[in-house]
Amino acid sequence: MGRKIKIVADDKIPFLKGVLDELVDMKYYPGAQITKENLKAADALITRTRTICNAELLEDSSVKLITTATIGTDHIDINYCDSKGIVWKNAPGCNSSSVQQYVASALLQVAINRKLKLSEMTIGVVGVGNVGGKVAKLARALQMNVLLNDPPRARSEGDDGFVSLDKIIEKSDIITFHVPLNRDGEYKTLHLADEAFFKKFNSQKIILNTSRGPVIETNALKNAIRQKKIPATVLDVWEKEPEIDLELLELVDIATPHIAGYSMDGKANGTAVCINEIVKFFNLKMENDWYPHQMPQPAGATILHVNCEGKSKEEILHEIINSTHNIMEDHQRLVNSPETFEKQRGDYPVRREFPLYSVHLKNPEEHIVNTLQQLGFKLFRS
Helix, strand or coil: CCCCCEEEEECCCCCCCCCCCCCCEEEEECHHHCCHHHHCCCCEEEECCCCCECHHHHCCCCCCEEEECCCCCCCECHHHHHHHCCEEECCCCCCHHHHHHHHHHHHHHHHHHHCCCHHHCEEEEECCCHHHHHHHHHHHHCCCEEEEECHHHHHHHCCCCCCCHHHHHHHCCEEEECCCCCCCCCCCCCCCECHHHHHCCCCCCEEEECCCHHHECHHHHHHHHHCCCCCCEEECCCCCCCCCCHHHHHHCCEECCCCCCCCHHHHHHHHHHHHHHHHHHHCCCCCCCCCCCCCCCCCCCCEEEEECCCCCHHHHHHHHHHHHCCHHHHHHHHHHCHHHHHHHHHCCCCCCCHHHCEEEEECCCHHHHHHHHHHCCEEEEC
């Protein structure tokens, strides 16, 4: 009998432990602590963003396949892997609905705090892949005016429907980033929002970043906030995380520890992609299209009762969406203990996405019903 296939995995990937263990030799380590030594006899690596998969880690290893339970691949040196014949697979779109939920919670929290009517505002979505597309759908459901910027898509599909970054800056009240981290090349996004970017602001703009921290240059952002160019800032991602800039932490309105995509549904989707790619690649004898049989339930109620009478659209939607994801609890944990950034990610509470929730509405107007239906809630009216 030949030796068992050996797989090294990040020990924080949910639902993974026990799934493959009878079929292969599984070894689990903290993602940031996976070493060259761990991978010497490994056939595959299951990872997240904290394991930097480059020549330094992979040279002289026997790794044939890397699967990452994330949409991003900036932690994988793709050119190196391709040159060495190492197959890599990511999980595009796995947490797009989770980020949509996070952005919904953030927008409505900012709207309540600042007494804004979102339907009277223009949002610029920078990066319109799986995540940006879901955020654009959310914004349209909120009856916002939506501008889209995505140069790679504009080049391949034509300019129709897309605008330049300068047009986003000129016309938007809110700018939200959903781009991959490209450190160089024609579509470089490293420090996409730098001093020159913020200098072009002709009016105040709310900023959200749930993509990658280095997409926004930290000092430029701090200066723009101090200069009152940005009335509200929402950051889920940070340069040099988990060692985040404490001065910036004090300046932003909503600060969270890179958890926008951390719904249980998003995590399950990412893990499922990894497991199914492993099964297919190594021809393992187990079920096709694996997915967790049971999903944890959130601490709060999943049946919501809301009386719409006398409330604004923002107040109604905030009440409902806040019941599925209270973003200010995430914010408060990070503000109280920024040094436990990684622990907060590892111990993140169970968050489930909109389709799990049933909403019983009393006295709703039709536009509220339409918005909630578009977001995937189960609705009942009385």
